Amino acid sequence: MDKNPEIIEQIINDLNDAQRQAVCAPAAQHQLVLAGAGSGKTRVLIHRIAWLSQVEDVSLYKQLAVTFTNKAAAEMRQRLSSLLNLSLSGLWVGTFHGLAHRLLRIHWHEAQLTQHFQIIDSDDQLRLIRRIVKDLQIDDKAYPPKQMQGEINRYKERCIRPQHIPAPQNTYEQICLEIYQRYHNHCQRSSLVDFAEILLRAYELLEAHPPLLTHYRQRFSHILVDEFQDTNQLQYAWIQLLLGEQGRLFVVGDDDQSIYGWRGAQADNLQKLQTDLKGIELIRLEQNYRSTGMILDAANALIKHNDKRLGKQLWTAGDKGQAIQIYHGVNAEDEARFIVERIQSWTEKQAGRDYQQCAVLYRTNALSRLLEEKLLQKQIPYRVYGGLRFFERMEIKDTLAYLRLLLNKDDDSAFERVVNHPPRGIGGRSIEQLRAIARGQGLSLWQAAEQAIKTEAFAKRSLSAIGKFLSLIQNLAGENEELSALTHKVIHQSGLWQHFKQKKQETEQMRLDNLEELILATESYETDPDTPMSDLQAFLSDTVLDAGEGQSSSDNAVQLMTLHNAKGLEFPLVFLCGMEEELFPHRMALQAPQGLEEERRLCYVGITRAMQQLYISHVESRRLHGNQLYPRPSRFLLEIPQELLEEVRLQTPVNLYQQYGNYQAKVAKDTPNNLENWIGQRVQHPRFGEGMVTDQEGAGKAARIQVMFYQNGAKWLVLEYAQLEKLP
DNA sequence: GTCGGACCAGTTTTT
DNA sequence: CTGGTCCGAC
Numbered sequence: 166m167d168k169n170p171e172i173i174e175q176i177i178n179d180l181n182d183a184q185r186q187a188v189c190a191p192a193a194q195h196q197l198v199l200a201g202a203g204s205g206k207t208r209v210l211i212h213r214i215a216w217l218s219q220v221e222d223v224s225l226y227k228q229l230a231v232t233f234t235n236k237a238a239a240e241m242r243q244r245l246s247s248l249l250n251l252s253l254s255g256l257w258v259g260t261f262h263g264l265a266h267r268l269l270r271i272h273w274h275e276a277q278l279t280q281h282f283q284i285i286d287s288d289d290q291l292r293l294i295r296r297i298v299k300d301l302q303i304d305d306k307a308y309p310p311k312q313m314q315g316e317i318n319r320y321k322e323r324c325i326r327p328q329h330i331p332a333p334q335n336t337y338e339q340i341c342l343e344i345y346q347r348y349h350n351h352c353q354r355s356s357l358v359d360f361a362e363i364l365l366r367a368y369e370l371l372e373a374h375p376p377l378l379t380h381y382r383q384r385f386s387h388i389l390v391d392e393f394q395d396t397n398q399l400q401y402a403w404i405q406l407l408l409g410e411q412g413r414l415f416v417v418g419d420d421d422q423s424i425y426g427w428r429g430a431q432a433d434n435l436q437k438l439q440t441d442l443k444g445i446e447l448i449r450l451e452q453n454y455r456s457t458g459m460i461l462d463a464a465n466a467l468i469k470h471n472d473k474r475l476g477k478q479l480w481t482a483g484d485k486g487q488a489i490q491i492y493h494g495v496n497a498e499d500e501a502r503f504i505v506e507r508i509q510s511w512t513e514k515q516a517g518r519d520y521q522q523c524a525v526l527y528r529t530n531a532l533s534r535l536l537e538e539k540l541l542q543k544q545i546p547y548r549v550y551g552g553l554r555f556f557e558r559m560e561i562k563d564t565l566a567y568l569r570l571l572l573n574k575d576d577d578s579a580f581e582r583v584v585n586h587p588p589r590g591i592g593g594r595s596i597e598q599l600r601a602i603a604r605g606q607g608l609s610l611w612q613a614a615e616q617a618i619k620t621e622a623f624a625k626r627s628l629s630a631i632g633k634f635l636s637l638i639q640n641l642a643g644e645n646e647e648l649s650a651l652t653h654k655v656i657h658q659s660g661l662w663q664h665f666k667q668k669k670q671e672t673e674q675m676r677l678d679n680l681e682e683l684i685l686a687t688e689s690y691e692t693d694p695d696t697p698m699s700d701l702q703a704f705l706s707d708t709v710l711d712a713g714e715g716q717s718s719s720d721n722a723v724q725l726m727t728l729h730n731a732k733g734l735e736f737p738l739v740f741l742c743g744m745e746e747e748l749f750p751h752r753m754a755l756q757a758p759q760g761l762e763e764e765r766r767l768c769y770v771g772i773t774r775a776m777q778q779l780y781i782s783h784v785e786s787r788r789l790h791g792n793q794l795y796p797r798p799s800r801f802l803l804e805i806p807q808e809l810l811e812e813v814r815l816q817t818p819v820n821l822y823q824q825y826g827n828y829q830a831k832v833a834k835d836t837p838n839n840l841e842n843w844i845g846q847r848v849q850h851p852r853f854g855e856g857m858v859t860d861q862e863g864a865g866k867a868a869r870i871q872v873m874f875y876q877n878g879a880k881w882l883v884l885e886y887a888q889l890e891k892l893p
Numbered sequence: 894g895t896c897g898g899a900c901c902a903g904t905t906t907t908t
Numbered sequence: 909c910t911g912g913t914c915c916g917a918c
Binding site for chain 1: 895902903905
């Protein structure tokens with residue numbers, strides 16, 4: 166290959182030393198790049214691919230780049246093609262699921278699938294499991310379908326098939342196994358594949374077919390993985406399998422930004438690489454190009470409270486910037502009002518600042534409501550991230566289910582969804598009878614329906630309705646139309662359009678709009694020319710695998726999102742609200758073994774989103790789930806050194822640290838041996854009622870505690886005389 | 894088949 | 909307090 170000095174220049178030009186060291190490492194070397202927030206990790210990954218292809222003669226064709234989200238994959242593709250200014254054909258860039266899916270489409274037969282296998286999302290998966298739990302007459306209180314879904318996915322993530330499970334130790338295991346087995350059989354019969362299954366199948370496919378494995382190992386001499394801290398056990402195994410002895414791995418990740426432990430991600434996989442891959446080199450990217458010094462100092466100080474880190478310290482060559490502003494609100498309304506005011510004054514203060522540069526981050530979605538209210542009041546445009554996505558809407562999923570059924574009549578999940586939707590006189594009773602036939606003879610619902618008609622198994626009326634449904638689908642399936650025309654036909658001939666049109670409500674109008682949008686989407690849909698799938702098949706897979714977040718984000722609006730959603734993004738002005746114990750760290754998260762540390766990482770992610778200015782707010786009282794809370798400020802707030810913080814004072818001058826103190830320091834200082842920590846304890850007082858301890862001082866007879874009483878406000882009490890009763 | 898009321902649960906979410 | 913789901917009545 167021609168080595169173009171100009172391009173090489175571009176590849177290494179604007180890199181700092183650590184980045185360059187990573188990008189230009191020998192091709193034969195495994196690399197682990199520990200990349201802090203805002204240190205240019207995606208950049209390093211892209212430039213590495215370019216370097217390999219331009220300097221090391223590892224053609225793009227021999228590289229495999231893996232990400233977690235489609236967004237990241239698309240970004241990588243785009244940036245790479247503009248860097249190299251050449252076609253990227255041959256390069257595999259994609260998500261774990263996208264790539265595994267591709268393998269399955271090519272080798273469907275070896276993977277023991279049918280050619281028309283379909284992907285189901287977690288929603289469909291849950292439906293199916295519900296159905297199975299019901300059919301087995303299992304108590305869904307003792308075995309909640311949601312939980313069973315978790316168990317099944319966890320099995321799959323550990324590469325465990327039903328037949329691998331040894332004799333169950335207890336009833337719970339046994340029931341889980343039973344459900345898993347049924348679920349698996351059902352999916353296999355209906356040719357359905359869930360998310361975890363895509364990965365597991367692809368893994369088993371390669372494992373069971375040595376020639377295939379050899380082929381892909383030879384083809385992909387270099388594998389590059391983004392956000393490695395988010396890999397789960399199966400993904401890790403997948404990478405290892407594909408690497409073999411010869412393959413070389415290049416990985417970027419940040420153990421401090423591992424926030425998906427609760428769904429199986431194992432940040433330890435980063436450490437694991439160091440033992441599993443001989444000679445892997447670790448490079449740290451610690452220079453940050455995003456935030457001010459103050460913000461980075463706060464983030465560094467916070468994350469230091471975590472154990473078991475690979476360890477790194479962010480720094481910047483830029484300004485120290487402004488202190489982090491702390492706002493202590495009276496209640497959530499006050500907090501929201503404050504945030505909105507600050508957004509307004511911040512944007513007005515300087516030309517060139519606009520709303521989309523402002524983000525409000527929160528731990529739980531429930532907190533967005535009041536913010537929305539206030540923003541609406543002030544007529545400030547905003548956008549809330551994460552809600553139902555387009556392809557998850559009911560009417561869209563209905564249409565897609567029809568399309569699925571056209572491709573594969575044995576797709577029971579699709580059959581059940583649309584057989585009576587819109588209503589066409591096939592009620593629960595008829596469906597139950599079909600199910601019985603299907604179960605009894607090992608047929609799909611479609612086959613059962615055909616059979617029922619042939620044998621006139623039940624009431625004429627139902628049979629004729631079923632017959633009409635079958636011929637509707639058959640006629641549609643017989644069409645040899647373009648994808649968009651077909652979709653149009655499905656929407657109209659199925660009666661969906663009519664169904665929604667009859668109703669005059671606003672939501673129904675929206676549904677019609679969505680259906681039109683779906684047709685538009687099919688019109689502009691372009692199938693990848695070298696996919697082995699038909700247009701329809703490709704479209705269906707894409708809608709599940711890439712739910713397409715990217716809706717008109719071009720408008721200038723304040724960004725509202727959860728901390729999880731904010732990962733990977735950056736904003737000049739950031740608000741972190743609801744910084745309160747129980748809420749953040751979240752009460753539920755503390756139940757998990759490493760819960761607190763993950764919450765702290767989440768906070769670290771939040772802080773490091775801010776480029777110029779960060780506000781953190783917490784309130785004295787907050788209504789949540791209908792009850793009034795009087796939360797203490799989050800411990801995370803107290804883990805940030807005071808000199809980096811500046812309290813925003815409005816009318817009421819209250820000093821957070823006078824009022825609450827750094828309780829950890831306080832407890833350490835005032836509690837030589839014997840005084841227990843009361844802070845956080847809920848108590849009952851004979852006169853003042855219920856409250857929560859917010860501070861304490863002294864020991865023995867001098868011990869005093871401050872209690873925030875729910876009815877009577879804050880009081881200092883001498884512990885010895887207060888007659889307090891501890892509440893759970 | 895649709896509507897209304899009772900009941901219940903309630904972190905985080907991409908694929 | 910909310911939103912979703914389930915069940916019984918028309």
